[in-house]
Amino acid sequence: MVQALLPFVNAVGRRTVEVELEGRHVRGDAEPRWRVVAATTLEPARPPEAMEDIAREYRAMQEDILRHWREEVKDSARLAGVWSFEQLAYWYVGGFIAKGVLGTLEAVAPTVVSVLGKGGAKAAQWFRTVLIRTPPAEREALQRLWMKVEAEGLMALEAGEQAELRHILARVEKALHEPLDRQAKKRLRQWARREYFETVNPRLAKELGPLRMEEYEIHHRIPLEYARLFPRTDINQGTNLVAVERTVHRSINRVWESVGQQAQRLDSRQVEALSRVIDQQYGSWFHRIHVPAESASALATAEQNALRAVKQLLER
DSSP states (O other), rough: OHHHHHGGGSSSOOOOOOEEEEEEETTTOSSSSEEEEEEOOOOOOOOOGGGGHHHHHHHHHHHHHHHHHTTTOOHHHHTTTTSHHEEEEEEHHHHHHHHHHHHHHHHOOOHHHHHHTTTTHHHHHHHHHHHHSSSSSHHHHHHHHHHHHHHHOOOGOOOHHHHHHHHHHHHHHHHHHHHHOOHHHHHHHHHHHHHIIIIIOOOHHHHHHHHHHTTTTESSSSSSGGGGHHHHHHHHGGGGGEEEEHHHHHHHHHHHHHHGGGGGGOHHHHHHHHHHHHHHHGGTTTSSSSOOGHHHHHHHHHHHHHHHHHHHHOOO
């Protein structure tokens, strides 16, 4: 039995091994004799179709982790640092689900658990945005702890490390319901620009060219200033991103700024209504090349119409 199981100890982390035994009893012997016929590692059940993309990405990254771990590269920042935010998100979401960790975190991070528990690419993309807005020090600490979990199992975390993991996720949860700080906004805007021109609308990027692209900015239809009202929404998802020429974006910003002190009292329903006003008045400039001199009058009219509509909404 021992000889049959020894090869399995070369792997990293916990596993369940199924052993098939064959017994033989010879007349006159007090006990039967047993030998191992087969020994295999039990594989988890195939994930639901909605989870297959996460499972596939997670398995690939898990193999990468184990390979590096066997080579004694235990510096999580060094390993995780070569992965993109997207890869890290799949790694975390896949690991949280595969290892049954979500249930243990629900008390400290209910929103995180609620979104990730649904699985699928949308959950991973949502968590990618969460990682982008998370301060670098907290991201590095989370990577360090989760790398150990992936390589050695959740039980390998010492009491202090388990408390640290819960604390980090609690901070992530709290931040989802708070206004974004300046650095978080900066990181999200940088990522939104890259995401839009590389993934959402590469055709427009090609039409504009590198030089003219500098004149275009990315407008968040639901502004970053109100992300706290939409904690379960990926504020950087493609449907929330719009490319507009700089003068158009400045005009849109003036409309949002007209809300003034009432901004602190708006709820999600009101923010969505204001966003629809912007869409209605400025939609003709979304996702397209714009020559400011050719539509200055139309832009001024759109701004005045939007300002009136916003005022009416706020007076209700």
